[in-house]
Amino acid sequence: MGKTTEKDGKKAEAKRDKEAVEYVKGLSAEHKMLIVLKKQLYGGKWEPMYQDLKNRLAGQPYIFKLASRINEDIERIDQMRQFEKQKNIDLCDYVDSIE
Numbered sequence: 001m002g003k004t005t006e007k008d009g010k011k012a013e014a015k016r017d018k019e020a021v022e023y024v025k026g027l028s029a030e031h032k033m034l035i036v037l038k039k040q041l042y043g044g045k046w047e048p049m050y051q052d053l054k055n056r057l058a059g060q061p062y063i064f065k066l067a068s069r070i071n072e073d074i075e076r077i078d079q080m081r082q083f084e085k086q087k088n089i090d091l092c093d094y095v096d097s098i099e
Helices: 006-025 029-041 046-057 070-087
Strands: none
Touching: 006 070, 029 046, 029 070, 046 070
């Protein structure tokens, strides 16, 4: 096996960035809102938001009132978490506002 050079690393990062940009372009306004909320209200972490939604469904205390589409938001979060994990990125770096 050869060594990974700085140039190889930059190519991989550029590819990841392009994939993330394309992914974000394809997201719905609801997906983007969740990313913005993740960044602004939950310190850039999915888990507290995810737990809030689960708590709300269970009738337990929760932090933030989201729209009545909790199950759909949970599915969206699962999809975006998986993408972030696969690409080793944070979607907060690609979405600043809801368009």
